[in-house]
Amino acid sequence: MNVKANISSDIKVDYNGPYVMSIGGRLVGANQTFDVYNPATGEVIANAPEATPEQVEEAIAAAKDAQPGWAALSWEERSAYLTAYADALDAHKEEIITLLTTEQGKPRHSMATVEVEYAIYWVREVAKRKLEDEVIEDTPEHIVKVAHTPLGVVGAITPWNFPILLGLWKVAPCLITGNTMVMKPSPYTPLGTLKFGEIAQKVLPAGVLNVISGGNAQGAWITEHKDVNKISFTGSTATGKKVMAASSGTLKRVTLELGGNDPAILMPNTDYKPLIPSLFDAAFGNSGQWCIAIKRLYVHDSIYDQFLKDFVAYASDKVVGDGMDPNTDLGPIQNKMQYGKLLDMFADVKANGCKIALGGEIDVSLPGNFVPITIVDNPPRDSRIVREEPFGPILPLVRWTDLEDVIADANNTDFGLAASVWGPDRDKAIEVANRIEAGTVWVNEIHIHGIDIPFGGHKQSGMGVENGKEGLQEFTNTKTYMFKK
Structure with a gap:
């Protein structure tokens, strides 16, 4: 034909x-x-x-x-x-x-x-x-x-x-x-x-x-x-x-x-500096408005403090603005409904005394739905910013020391869409990945899709x-x- x-x-x-x-x-x-x-x-x-x-x-x-x-x-x-x-x-x-x-x-x-x-x-x-x-x-x-x-x-x-x-x-x-x-x-x-x-x-x-x-x-x-x-x-x-x-x-x-509340776990001794651009994009790409964005970034105690500094430094150079501007890295929140939900989430983070490493204040006087890149420094694990899906450019970094504990916390959610594990010991990272309750788990990479790769959620x-x-x-x-x- x-x-x-x-x-x-x-x-x-x-x-x-x-x-x-x-x-x-x-x-x-x-x-x-x-x-x-x-x-x-x-x-x-x-x-x-x-x-x-x-x-x-x-x-x-x-x-x-x-x-x-x-x-x-x-x-x-x-x-x-x-x-x-x-x-x-x-x-x-x-x-x-x-x-x-x-x-x-x-x-x-x-x-x-x-x-x-x-x-x-x-x-x-x-x-x-x-x-x-x-x-x-x-x-x-x-x-x-x-x-x-x-x-x-x-x-x-x-x-x-x-x-x-x-x-x-x-x-x-x-x-x-x-x-x-x-x-x-x-x-x-x-x-x-x-x-x-x-x-x-x-x-x-x-x-x-x-x-x-x-x-x-x-x-x-x-x-x-x-x-x-x-x-x-x-x-x-x-x-x-x-x-x-x-x-x-x-x-x-x-x-x-x-929806998803996707965890990412950084293992001890991870050479994280080359990974920061990928981790940032995976969390903040599309201004965090995607179901498979990293929503919770668990960083081992041995590298947490320096990682936080380096991650904040990288994120600080990114520009939030009109998507038609070639200098813009992240655009606005798409609609007023979601913008309102983020206003509520930001208010909750502030009301509960969470430490803000970057951003944290939404300028409601702007004509567009602009929300700043925001990084929350080790909030309580039962806080809304850890337990809920914000669907916006706000990310909690969570410090961990015990592997069993962090796996349990990663799985402590009604969601199970995707996750990622990062570390120098590939076999150990795969072992952790096998225990994560999610439809897709990446190891030392993220957001890889393909025509022939099935994609779906658990729970x-x-x-x-x-x-x-x-x-x-x-x-x-x-x-x-x-x-x-």
Whole structure:
């Protein structure tokens, strides 16, 4: 199948608007809209359409109608479509990067560029993957074969911290496995998703990828709908529980990638100076607004004091500002809701007399949602800053001496998304890593992901996995065939 012959090479997308939804191959607006803000300035930058119940119904119906024909294509044909989609996204990546910084806040020259380029790479690479049938038994009398068949219509609900990456992270495996999708981005960051939905309508068959926008109501309509066979959700644990409850009425399949309170443990005698840039980025990248950020940094007593000085010195040179400024290292907090939560957390740290090594005061007079890089010096282990996920640029450094004690404290959380262990004795570090209750544990590295590497949380950090063969299988039913010869 020569897919490219069916695709217009002239894909015109106006990134200044209007912002429209994609339903059944059509670009549609809505009578009601909602404001989208630039978090660096507090200014309204656009109005996004607020989908009506009828439009959500239309999107789901379009996905349902398109799914049998899409599933009937071969893996190679669907791969060609996805590859063409990656090419179309790549042709518009500079506009997508600018739009991402404008609505999300992350620095354009660094994290926004990385996010968009990585997302496009993800689509291109997932398009090369395939789930092969597995022969369990093949005797002269009998054959047993296991296949993976599409689920049907998938509802995807995506967050505001990495809207492009986590959106396309869901699109690619969903579509390559023969499903169709209705996606709803966060109302805080809908614009980039609406635009990559618009691009998709020029490349993919009508109804294969539908993008609607709105708030909690629209997400609930998708989650509860009888014709949606799976929900793929990334967001907070509290909302994930609501998604799971709403999905129970129709026994939808669910993949939930939720919150984390990720520990990092520095072992004795660690040569930490070369690690400081990685540790800083892992904790403060995206202004701490990611589920796998280091949230608690446990430093052995033998190196704690000097590490604190060196880490603070490194962090002191970083600049918090508008993401469009090339001198900015960290952008603003994306929305006022999260900004308010950080104001409360900072107040709690101060009220409980925790020692602040850097930062600690939020200037509420600034027009944007700016929060300073803040390092808390060895707060009590039962304090909120250690026990809760702040989701912002504030990090507690915790002194430890006893290995059993620090492992127990690292595991003393309802979360279990990711963790890291750092030390000169690789075998010892791996031994510690094996005892950490988390879905991903890195040793002497951090935030390494891959198309073929499964990612998922333990405990209340999620259900199911994304990426890898296991992530593809999450978008399928397992079907066993048995034949008597």
